[in-house]
Amino acid sequence: MKIETLPEEFVKAQPIIDTIEAAGFEAYYVGGSVRDTLLGLPIHDVDIATSAYPQEVKSLFKRTVDTGIEHGTVMILDHGTGYETTTFRTESGYQDYRRPDSVQFVRSLKEDLNRRDFTINALALKTDGTIIDYFDGLDDLKAERIRAVGDPEKRFNEDALRMMRAVRFASQLNFVIDPATVTGIEHHGQLLTKIAVERIHVEFVKLLLGKWPAKGLDVFLQTGLYQYCPDFDQYRDQLSQLQHQLKTGMSSETAVWTLIASKLSLTGNQIDRLLKDWKSANQLISDTRTAVKAVRAIQAGSVDDWTLYQTGRQLLSVANEVAGQLGTTRYVTKELITAYENLSIHSKKELEIGGQDLMAAGIKPGPQLGQALDYIERQVVDGHLANQSSDLKAAAINYLNEKA
Ligand SMILES: Nc1ccn([C@@H]2O[C@H](COP(=O)(O)OP(=O)(O)OP(=O)(O)O)[C@@H](O)[C@H]2O)c(=O)n1
Numbered sequence: 318m319k320i321e322t323l324p325e326e327f328v329k330a331q332p333i334i335d336t337i338e339a340a341g342f343e344a345y346y347v348g349g350s351v352r353d354t355l356l357g358l359p360i361h362d363v364d365i366a367t368s369a370y371p372q373e374v375k376s377l378f379k380r381t382v383d384t385g386i387e388h389g390t391v392m393i394l395d396h397g398t399g400y401e402t403t404t405f406r407t408e409s410g411y412q413d414y415r416r417p418d419s420v421q422f423v424r425s426l427k428e429d430l431n432r433r434d435f436t437i438n439a440l441a442l443k444t445d446g447t448i449i450d451y452f453d454g455l456d457d458l459k460a461e462r463i464r465a466v467g468d469p470e471k472r473f474n475e476d477a478l479r480m481m482r483a484v485r486f487a488s489q490l491n492f493v494i495d496p497a498t499v500t501g502i503e504h505h506g507q508l509l510t511k512i513a514v515e516r517i518h519v520e521f522v523k524l525l526l527g528k529w530p531a532k533g534l535d536v537f538l539q540t541g542l543y544q545y546c547p548d549f550d551q552y553r554d555q556l557s558q559l560q561h562q563l564k565t566g567m568s569s570e571t572a573v574w575t576l577i578a579s580k581l582s583l584t585g586n587q588i589d590r591l592l593k594d595w596k597s598a599n600q601l602i603s604d605t606r607t608a609v610k611a612v613r614a615i616q617a618g619s620v621d622d623w624t625l626y627q628t629g630r631q632l633l634s635v636a637n638e639v640a641g642q643l644g645t646t647r648y649v650t651k652e653l654i655t656a657y658e659n660l661s662i663h664s665k666k667e668l669e670i671g672g673q674d675l676m677a678a679g680i681k682p683g684p685q686l687g688q689a690l691d692y693i694e695r696q697v698v699d700g701h702l703a704n705q706s707s708d709l710k711a712a713a714i715n716y717l718n719e720k721a
């Protein structure tokens with residue numbers, strides 16, 4: 318089969334392939350960009366596979382970076398944005414279930430495609446638009462099917478992360494996973510525990526960002542794969558409910574974790590623990606905690622000014638998206654944002670007075686000064702106090718006198 322008009326990303330990369338071919342080697346576009354082009358989807362990175370060995374590739378271009386030279390990958394910078402070019406290779410070993418003990422460079426495209434995960438990812442594209450399809454990837458694309466190249470058991474033994482990749486592709490593409498490949502996941506789920514949690518995290522988030530998350534979650538749950546993800550083994554019921562509730566994918570990583578934490582009814586400390594176990598960044602953890610509180614307020618139908626203020630514009634829309642996915646459609650996000658915008662202040666910095674002013678009015682520095690500022694902040698947000706210097710000062714002094 319032949320693609321008539323190649324997307325411009327490929328056209329831009331063509332000088333690289335032309336240069337390699339002019340030197341007597343083979344070079345093809347491979348991987349996700351070929352798959353996505355055939356599906357009519359936008360493509361992100363263009364990967365090139367070649368029969369030239371890394372040193373041969375480097376000798377053909379002026380500007381290269383050794384991004385993964387021991388695996389055969391060289392980044393070529395000669396034609397604008399960098400292009401990763403990887404020498405055809407086979408792999409062997411995989412004693413740790415995540416990377417080969419050694420890779421062997423080979424001159425055969427077929428051998429290279431043969432070591433790849435799924436048939437839809439094992440297609441190669443020539444610059445003239447010809448598709449090379451040794452493993453019936455085109456049939457599988459047409460049938461909307463994710464099928465391991467060759468023996469699924471072997472593929473997952475080589476790299477256990479591929480099981481997560483299978484379920485996330487199902488979710489991104491609305492594809493079914495071929496029965497033998499599903500069986501392979503059933504047999505090898507436990508190997509996921511050998512994989513760095515950060516990598517599992519990336520795939521799980523992609524699963525829930527995909528347009529058809531129910532499709533991926535179905536196999537994730539059916540095969541038991543979820544049990545080998547951090548802390549998920551005790552939450553089968555909730556995850557299964559989620560599978561049936563989700564109408565479409567989430568819009569951000571924060572929304573993904575806010576959804577999970579809300580659905581699992583986690584307390585603040587439990588959110589910390591779960592997200593730390595999933596090796597999340599601190600910002601993600603604190604945003605999730607904040608957004609989950611807002612989800613609960615939205616579900617309870619009582620989003621007061623203080624909640625709006627503490628949540629902030631961005632996390633309010635995350636929280637309302639999550640509440641919507643969980644079945645609460647009480648608020649239109651725009652309403653919440655407007656209510657937020659109408660607050661008298663949006664941060665402590667907008668208060669008409671600060672610590673300096675209170676000290677000038679005779680309040681000693683220390684914890685009480687902070688408490689007084691917190692108090693007037695809340696009063697202003699709640700609308701009990703005007704954001705006006707003299708009122709604020711009087712209220713702060715009054716507050717401290719009453720406490721004393
Ligand atoms: N565990 C993996 C990861 C990758 N690949 C191969 O390397 C290609 C590129 O990998 P990657 O960029 O991670 O995935 P894509 O399939 O390109 O998907 P995405 O669109 O998410 O980048 C894949 O298509 C596949 O052929 C593989 O065989 N096994």
Ligand SMILES: [Mg+2]
Nearest residue numbers: 348349350362
């Ligand atoms: Mg890719």
